[in-house]
Amino acid sequence: MADFNPGRDEVEDVAAMKREGDLSRFLRQQIRDGQARRDKPTAAPKPAPPPGYRPGAWPSGTSPPGPLPDRGADWDRALDRYRNGEGSDRDPCHCGACDTPDNNQTEEN
Structure with a gap:
């Protein structure tokens, strides 16, 4: 965290804002400005689907599993x-x- 070392003019400005009741509004505005300058994270690009991909379908050459065989006699x-x-x-x-x-x-x- 950077140290805050205000000069004489800044100290007087802060004291004046505090007397007039504008200090909290000024600080909130500083926070909003800092958040606006922050870089927005970008989503990673989605990889391309494999060739022959059909969304929601079984891959080519495959099928859903069939019913289990009856093993009662065994x-x-x-x-x-x-x-x-x-x-x-x-x-x-x-x-x-x-x-x-x-x-x-x-x-x-």
């Missing part, structure tokens, strides 16, 4: 396999029918 099969114990660490060959010591469902302590 979930049912996976749940049945889980309930039968297929693919677990108690079923080494993942068939669900092995009669091995690891396949019996009792826990050892």
Whole structure:
């Protein structure tokens, strides 16, 4: 911030404006003048759209995603396999029918 060092004439002018009640109006005018001189920010230019661009449309060669496939039967099969114990660490060959010591469902302590 610049220091304000008024000379004798300026001090007398400020004192006279203060006595007459014009000081606040003068200061507001100084603020408005300073704001008017301030450079207005300019917006950056908008880049050009790519070739073949259509606003609001999917890009060429693409389409919106379709509906998801029904996976209900896959979930049912996976749940049945889980309930039968297929693919677990108690079923080494993942068939669900092995009669091995690891396949019996009792826990050892």
